[in-house]
Structure formats: structure tokens, C-alpha cells
Amino acid sequence: MTIRRQPRFRPRALPFTLLVLLLLGCVPTQDYGPVVTEFQQSSATLAQTFQTLLANANLVEYEHYIDTRTFDHRQLAPAEIDSRAVMTPEELKLRSDAILALAEYTTALATLAEGKQEAKIVQDANAAGASFSTLSTDTQTAASNHHLIATAADYSGPIAAAAAAAGKIMGLIAEHRSREAIRESIEKNDPALSALFDLLAGESKDIYERQKSTRHAQGGPLFKEYNLEITKATPDKEYLLGLSDRIKQFRRDQALIAQANPEPAILAFKKSHDALIALILAPKNAKPQSLAQLVASVRSFAVEVQSLSASTK
Amino acid sequence: MTQTELITAIGETLNQIDDMLMEPALQNQPAKWQQVYALRKHLDDLQHDLVEVTIQADDAQFQTLTAKIKLATDRLQKVIDDVKKIDSVINTIAQISAGLDEILKAFA
Numbered sequence: 001m002t003i004r005r006q007p008r009f010r011p012r013a014l015p016f017t018l019l020v021l022l023l024l025g026c027v028p029t030q031d032y033g034p035v036v037t038e039f040q041q042s043s044a045t046l047a048q049t050f051q052t053l054l055a056n057a058n059l060v061e062y063e064h065y066i067d068t069r070t071f072d073h074r075q076l077a078p079a080e081i082d083s084r085a086v087m088t089p090e091e092l093k094l095r096s097d098a099i100l101a102l103a104e105y106t107t108a109l110a111t112l113a114e115g116k117q118e119a120k121i122v123q124d125a126n127a128a129g130a131s132f133s134t135l136s137t138d139t140q141t142a143a144s145n146h147h148l149i150a151t152a153a154d155y156s157g158p159i160a161a162a163a164a165a166a167g168k169i170m171g172l173i174a175e176h177r178s179r180e181a182i183r184e185s186i187e188k189n190d191p192a193l194s195a196l197f198d199l200l201a202g203e204s205k206d207i208y209e210r211q212k213s214t215r216h217a218q219g220g221p222l223f224k225e226y227n228l229e230i231t232k233a234t235p236d237k238e239y240l241l242g243l244s245d246r247i248k249q250f251r252r253d254q255a256l257i258a259q260a261n262p263e264p265a266i267l268a269f270k271k272s273h274d275a276l277i278a279l280i281l282a283p284k285n286a287k288p289q290s291l292a293q294l295v296a297s298v299r300s301f302a303v304e305v306q307s308l309s310a311s312t313k
Numbered sequence: 314m315t316q317t318e319l320i321t322a323i324g325e326t327l328n329q330i331d332d333m334l335m336e337p338a339l340q341n342q343p344a345k346w347q348q349v350y351a352l353r354k355h356l357d358d359l360q361h362d363l364v365e366v367t368i369q370a371d372d373a374q375f376q377t378l379t380a381k382i383k384l385a386t387d388r389l390q391k392v393i394d395d396v397k398k399i400d401s402v403i404n405t406i407a408q409i410s411a412g413l414d415e416i417l418k419a420f421a
Contacts, residue, residue, distance in 0.1 A: 061361070068354065086364055205317050209324040210364045216327065217357060220334025220350060227340050 032291065036110045039272055039298045042305045043103035046265055049309045050204070051096045053262055056312075057207050058085040058092075064214040071221040086210065090142040097138050098159065098200055099266075101131035105166050105193065106273045109186075112173055113280050125173040132163040132170075158195040165192035183281060190277055197270035205263040215257050218250050259311035268301040314379035315370040316363070319416075322386050323360045326409055327353065329393050338396045345399050352406045359413045368420045375416065382412040 061084040069076050108124035115121075139159050169185050226243045229235050275297040279290040314322070330353045333339055339346050368375055385408045392398040392405065 064357075084361070086361065202315075202317050206320050206364055209317075209320045210360065213324045213327045213357065213360060216331045217353070219331045220353070223335040223337075224340050224346065227337055 032114055035295050035298050036114050038302050039110055040107050042302045045309050046305050047099045047103045049312050050099045052312050054092050054095055057087050060211050060214045094138040094142040097135050101135045104128040104131045109276055122174050125170040129170040132166045136163045158199050161192040162196040165189035201263050201266040208261045212257050222247050256311045265304040265308045268304040272297040272301045316368045319379055326386055356410050362417055366421045378416045385409045
């Protein structure tokens with residue numbers, strides 16, 4: 001006799017699936033799926049691009065210093081070049097991890113709102129919780145050896161608050177707590193994440209403005225050298241060609257750096273996060289309108305990230 | 314003015330100085346070119362230091378000092394394109410640097 005195997009019943013799975021569907025309300029998942037995917041892709045690209053911009057913050061300072069010393073016919077020493085850094089490796093990691101943690105946190109919320117796979121929801125919530133835990137450790141490490149942070153409190157305050165808030169929300173999701181408990185926790189704790197978005201956006205603008213200034217500084221000496229060389233009785237053609245190549249590169253770099261301000265992408269990221277929270281918290285009858293706002297925000301976010309990513313390649 | 318706005322304003326001033334340094338009209342006056350170049354290097358060092366500190370924008374002294382810098386950058390805007398007014402340009406850049414120097418001494 002053949003006994004047909006029954007699917008194993010998981011007592012917690014049904015209420016949890018119901019919970020996420022209730023959180024989602026009447027939002028049609030066929031509309032929501034592509035939005036979540038686009039949001040996740042844009043978050044991941046932003047995290048990667050932001051890391052490149054941060055890594056360049058010191059690199060442009062070193063190159064600017066070398067260019068200036070060369071033009072002035074002054075000695076170069078490795079230690080002097082290194083001293084121009086505006087950020088320690090620990091400070092770089094702190095900022096890079098902060099964007100990553102925010103990306104994982106919002107991804108976990110998006111997965112929760114989509115409500116498709118229970119295992120994925122828990123996995124994303126745990127990943128976000130772990131990222132914020134790493135971020136808290138980063139704050140202590142960066143504070144002990146800093147260039148950029150005048151007082152550790154400038155960064156550690158918002159990070160500690162955001163980490164604690166995200167930990168509470170993600171903890172409830174991972175523990176499969178009730179729909180009301182998760183909604184209340186999001187409503188109460190999520191505002192602490194906003195301060196971190198704002199801090200990163202403002203500081204990224206500072207770093208970008210400095211990069212723009214150092215990149216632009218090459219222009220004066222390059223044009224001066226070229227215009228001086230052509231006035232000589234027998235100009236060095238090889239030298240002139242080398243200078244003209246550098247002038248062309250300088251002009252290409254100027255066009256690229258004009259598009260490399262990360263602040264609009266980080267603010268668009270925050271706006272998408274806000275729209276996602278609004279969708280999760282919206283009453284059932286307001287879900288379609290909230291979804292439309294989320295779709296528009298995520299589209300704007302994707303456009304900003306694509307532009308930023310193209311300029312940093 | 315916030316710290317970010319100050320960093321941006323100094324960045325715009327540096328860019329304007331660079332544009333001037335690229336022009337043959339100024340390069341044809343080597344002594345003046347060197348003077349502007351030296352001032353650019355000093356202002357660049359100050360901007361580098363400004364990025365490294367944290368200043369509370371609501372500080373009254375900071376607001377007074379940034380207001381002075383704002384007046385000087387507005388003045389610079391009016392003369393920077395005129396190579397005949399190079400002495401006025403040099404004088405105004407020096408005022409911007411002095412103002413920023415004062416901010417860094419007070420807050421760094």
C-alpha cells in the first residue's frame with residue numbers, strides 16, 4: 001500500500017504568512033515585486049558607489065599634494081603624502097558600513113512588506129541586525145583613531161540610536177511577533193534611522209565638495225606650463241604632447257566630477273525608505289496611493305543612483 | 314551658513330581662482346599669477362582643515378564670521394572676471410582666507 005506523504009504542517013508558518021499579508025494589506029504583489037527588486041538593486045549599487053567615493057577621498061588628496069609639490073619643484077616624501085589623508089581606514093569603514101546597514105535594513109522592510117517567503121524575511125531581518133551590530137563596533141574603533149571626526153559623539157550618537165532602533169524592529173520580525181507589535185515598533189523606532197540618513201547625506205556633500213576642489217586645482221599649473229613651453233624658441237614637442245593629454249584628461253574629469261555628488265542619491269534613498277514605511281503603516285484603503293508614491297520614489301532613487309554610478313566608473 | 318555651505322562656498326571660490334589661473338591674460342603677468350597661486354594654495358590648505366573638523370552651525374561666533382566671508386565671496390564674484398582688477402581680486406581672496414583662518418582657530 002502506498003501512503004501519500006502529506007506536507008509537513010508548520011504551526012508558526014501560517015500565522016506569520018498571514019501577518020505579512022496583513023502588513024501588506026491589499027497591495028497587489030505583482031505590482032510590488034518589481035519595485036522591491038529595483039529598490040534592492042539601487043541600494044546595493046549606492047552602497048558600492050559610495051564606498052568608491054570614500055576610497056577616493058584620500059586618493060585625490062595624495063594626488064593633489066604630489067601635483068602641487070611637483071609643480072613647485074619641492075621634495076616628495078611618502079610620510080608627507082600620507083599625512084594629507086582626510087579619513088582613517090576605520091572612518092572609511094564606518095561610513096561604508098553605515099550605508100550598507102541602511103540598505104540591508106530597508107531591504108528587510110521591503111521583503112517583509114512583499115510578504116512572499118517567510119525564510120527570506122527572517123534571513124533579511126537577521127542580516128540587517130548583524131550589519132547594525134558591526135556598525136556599533138565600527139563607531140568605537142573609529143573614535144579611537146580619527147582624522148575626520150572631531151568628537152566621537154558626532155557620529156556615535158546617531159549610529160547608536162539607529163542601531164538600537166533597527167535592532168528592536170528586526171528582532172520582532174525575526175521572532176515572528178504579532179502584526180500590531182511590529183507596526184508599533186516601526187512607528188516608534190524608525191524615526192531614529194532618519195538622523196543617520198541626514199548625517200551621511202550632509203557629510204558626503206562635504207567630502208564631494210573637497211574632491212571637486214582638489215580635482216579642479218590641476219588646471220592652473222597645467223595651462224601655465226603649456227603656455228610657457230610654447231613661448232620657448234624650441235618647444236619640447238614630447239613635453240607639450242604630454243601636457244595636452246593631461247589637459248584633455250583634466251577636462252574629461254571635470255565633466256565626470258560634476259555628476260559625482262552622492263548627496264542627491266542618499267536623499268532619494270531616504271525618500272524611498274520613507275515611502276516604504278508609509279506603505280507599511282498605511283490603512284488598507286490608502287495602500288494603493290502609498291504604493292504609487294513608493295513606485296515614484298524608487299524610480300527617482302534608481303535614476304539618481306544610475307547617474308552617480310556612471311560618473312564614478 | 315552651515316559648515317557644509319561654508320565648505321561649498323570656499324570650493325566655489327577655489328574653482329573661480331583656478332579658472333583665473335588657467336587664463337593666458339593672468340599668466341602674462343607672472344608676478345601676479347604667482348601671488349594668486351600662493352593664495353590659492355593657502356585657501357586650499359584651509360579648506361582641507363575645514364573638512365576635518367566639526368562645527369555647530371548655530372554658534373553665534375561662527376555665524377558672524379561666516380557672514381563676513383559671505384560678503385567677501387559676493388565681492389569677489391563682481392571682480393573675478395576682470396583681470397584689470399587683479400589687485401582687488403588678490404585683496405578679496407586674502408580677506409576670505411583671513412576669515413576662514415579665524416574660524417579654524419576658534420573652532421578646530
